[in-house]
Amino acid sequence: MIKTGFFRFKKLGQKYLLTNDLGDFIFLQKKDFKNFKEGKLKEEASVYKELDKKHFTSKSWRCENCQARLTNRYASYRGKYLSQGPGLHIIVVTLRCDHACRYCHASSKNMTRTDLDMQEPTAKKVVDMIFETTSPFINVEFQGGEPLANFGIVKFIVNRVLEKNKKAKKELRFSLVSTLSLLDDKKLNWLHGKKISICSSLDGPEKLHNKNRPKLDGKSSYRATCQGIKKTKKKYKDLHYQVNALITTTGDSLPLWKEIVDEYVKLGLRDIHLRPLNPFGMAKGLQKLLGYSAQDFVTFYKKALDYIIELNLRGIDIRERIAKMIAQKAFTDNDPNFLDLRSPCGAGIGQLAYHYNGDVYTCDEGRMLGQMGDGTFKLGNVHKNTYKEIISSEVTKSLCLASTLEGLTGCSDCVYLPYCGVCPVFNYSEEGNIFAQAPNNFRCQVNKSILDYLFRKFETPEALKIFKKWLSK
Amino acid sequence: MSSKNRRNIKTIKTQKQNGQLVISLNPKIYPLEAIYGACYVFVDRAYLFLDGDPKKEIKVFIEGKRKLDSKKLEELAGEFKNELLDYVLRTAIAKNTKKIRETIVEKALFSAFPSEETSEEEHIESDPLGIAVPWEEKYGEKK
Numbered sequence: 001m002i003k004t005g006f007f008r009f010k011k012l013g014q015k016y017l018l019t020n021d022l023g024d025f026i027f028l029q030k031k032d033f034k035n036f037k038e039g040k041l042k043e044e045a046s047v048y049k050e051l052d053k054k055h056f057t058s059k060s061w062r063c064e065n066c067q068a069r070l071t072n073r074y075a076s077y078r079g080k081y082l083s084q085g086p087g088l089h090i091i092v093v094t095l096r097c098d099h100a101c102r103y104c105h106a107s108s109k110n111m112t113r114t115d116l117d118m119q120e121p122t123a124k125k126v127v128d129m130i131f132e133t134t135s136p137f138i139n140v141e142f143q144g145g146e147p148l149a150n151f152g153i154v155k156f157i158v159n160r161v162l163e164k165n166k167k168a169k170k171e172l173r174f175s176l177v178s179t180l181s182l183l184d185d186k187k188l189n190w191l192h193g194k195k196i197s198i199c200s201s202l203d204g205p206e207k208l209h210n211k212n213r214p215k216l217d218g219k220s221s222y223r224a225t226c227q228g229i230k231k232t233k234k235k236y237k238d239l240h241y242q243v244n245a246l247i248t249t250t251g252d253s254l255p256l257w258k259e260i261v262d263e264y265v266k267l268g269l270r271d272i273h274l275r276p277l278n279p280f281g282m283a284k285g286l287q288k289l290l291g292y293s294a295q296d297f298v299t300f301y302k303k304a305l306d307y308i309i310e311l312n313l314r315g316i317d318i319r320e321r322i323a324k325m326i327a328q329k330a331f332t333d334n335d336p337n338f339l340d341l342r343s344p345c346g347a348g349i350g351q352l353a354y355h356y357n358g359d360v361y362t363c364d365e366g367r368m369l370g371q372m373g374d375g376t377f378k379l380g381n382v383h384k385n386t387y388k389e390i391i392s393s394e395v396t397k398s399l400c401l402a403s404t405l406e407g408l409t410g411c412s413d414c415v416y417l418p419y420c421g422v423c424p425v426f427n428y429s430e431e432g433n434i435f436a437q438a439p440n441n442f443r444c445q446v447n448k449s450i451l452d453y454l455f456r457k458f459e460t461p462e463a464l465k466i467f468k469k470w471l472s473k
Numbered sequence: 474m475s476s477k478n479r480r481n482i483k484t485i486k487t488q489k490q491n492g493q494l495v496i497s498l499n500p501k502i503y504p505l506e507a508i509y510g511a512c513y514v515f516v517d518r519a520y521l522f523l524d525g526d527p528k529k530e531i532k533v534f535i536e537g538k539r540k541l542d543s544k545k546l547e548e549l550a551g552e553f554k555n556e557l558l559d560y561v562l563r564t565a566i567a568k569n570t571k572k573i574r575e576t577i578v579e580k581a582l583f584s585a586f587p588s589e590e591t592s593e594e595e596h597i598e599s600d601p602l603g604i605a606v607p608w609e610e611k612y613g614e615k616k
Binding site: 004005006007008009010011021037061062066067070071073074409410413437438439440 | 510513514515516517518559560562563566567570573574577578580581
């Protein structure tokens with residue numbers, strides 16, 4: 001007879017890692033684990049007290065404090081996004097781009113194709129649909145192609161959203177994802193005036209960045225992006241927004257883990273998000289050329305993270321986003337609500353993606369597949385369908401079901417369930433099925449290995465101090 | 474555990490046949506859910522097949538995706554048995570905590586979500602059949 005609360009576990013090194021639904025975790029020595037599961041741990045033992053404090057014992061698992069914390073966790077995490085409706089609205093204002101990135105996720109087209117720009121009637125319908133969301137919070141994210149190539153429509157949408165919000169009174173946020181190569185002072189002043197946060201893409205040092213992200217005019221994309229980041233940082237100094245950049249890791253990036261981190265430090269970027277390549281857009285066809293195994297990526301991640309921790313110990317302020325999010329999930333009840341690491345995922349219920357022609361997709365990943373000619377994740381079109389038709393689509397329901405970890409084989413009993421998430425669109429793209437076979441799934445392999453590494457790091461006082469410092473800022 | 478002791482265990486029998494393992498299990502000791510769970514962990518490394526009688530004996534056939542020599546097969550059998558034990562424990566924890574866990578999670582979810590109940594006023598406003606409209610308003614004053 002088991003005399004414990006509910007917990008999940010795995011053997012990690014010489015110890016056992018235990019986690020519970022609260023996201024609390026504890027490492028136990030083999031002997032303590034055996035005694036605990038057999039109900040033989042003495043209540044006076046310090047390890048029992050620790051288990052009790054973290055709600056692993058039968059008694060503390062049933063107590064009011066545990067119930068209150070679980071309620072709070074669901075309220076801040078699942079309660080918010082499951083009951084509120086889509087808050088993130090991604091708008092692809094054009095497919096044109098002045099870059100020809102090797103892995104282009106958006107399957108961008110060259111700058112002459114103005115027929116691939118979003119037009120005003122479509123933009124108007126998109127904004128109308130956004131305001132039908134039941135979410136009290138709206139984040140409009142402009143993407144492309146290169147959104148600055150159709151800046152007129154960006155301005156039109158922002159102004160229309162602001163106008164409509166005078167009545168709707170939603171909590172608003174705008175963001176723009178751009179290479180920044182088309183950013184001039186006029187555009188920057190306007191974006192700053194409207195408090196639009198800016199996120200760019202920086203793959204690392206000049207040679208790597210230019211190889212991964214060549215510009216169509218043959219000039220250095222690295223210089224254009226770095227100049228844009230510096231200008232934006234200077235302009236945005238008076239706002240609390242941080243200018244962010246995202247890295248896309250190719251096979252060429254793997255040996256350059258130190259140089260990539262150094263590049264982010266050099267530009268004064270406070271966050272780096274070490275993420276693997278997605279199999280969408282052109283990347284799918286080029287996977288053999290650009291790709292790597294899960295183990296290769298994990299090795300890269302570990303080296304880079306160790307270096308980031310070392311830099312922090314030397315007083316240099318840079319944070320790794322995955323590590324920060326996992327630490328937030330493990331040490332607080334406040335979930336970061338990152339759409340890739342939540343259950344269920346955000347597709348359709350947390351976000352919608354609007355293509356330049358008005359097609360609506362469950363998420364940006366679904367839209368990328370749509371652009372490649374696979375419309376599986378298309379929910380409708382703003383000109384033809386109502387919000388109700390879009391939101392109550394069977395596709396949305398299926399994705400919700402396929403990303404609720406408690407119902408997934410390989411996830412439901414995984415020790416990392418409280419910290420993880422799956423992407424059914426990724427699974428579909430890789431395995432032809434929105435339900436993944438976890439042990440064979442690239443993302444599962446990467447996530448599990450990174451989580452193994454992070455939880456081991458949580459046991460190291462020096463690293464733990466850094467992670468906790470990241471959470472306090 | 475010595476190999477002699479290992480051979481004496483009657484609840485698990487391991488055989489090697491044509492490069493594959495056949496592990497026979499007593500279902501009274503190892504619940505079917507635990508066997509399924511343990512098998513699933515190996516789908517990246519091996520092809521697995523189950524046979525037998527769920528009341529008497531379950532046979533697990535395991536064949537490496539890559540050809541495995543006798544030593545590797547033995548290692549795989551050992552790993553499978555350890556994983557099986559973990560899954561027996563997981564199944565027991567899930568079973569023993571099921572009721573109370575459902576209650577706790579239900580209560581937490583119920584409290585966390587905003588109430589969907591609407592106010593009395595809103596009910597009256599959405600009165601499609603006009604049930605809440607007074608007789609006099611609907612048909613005029615009685616004379």
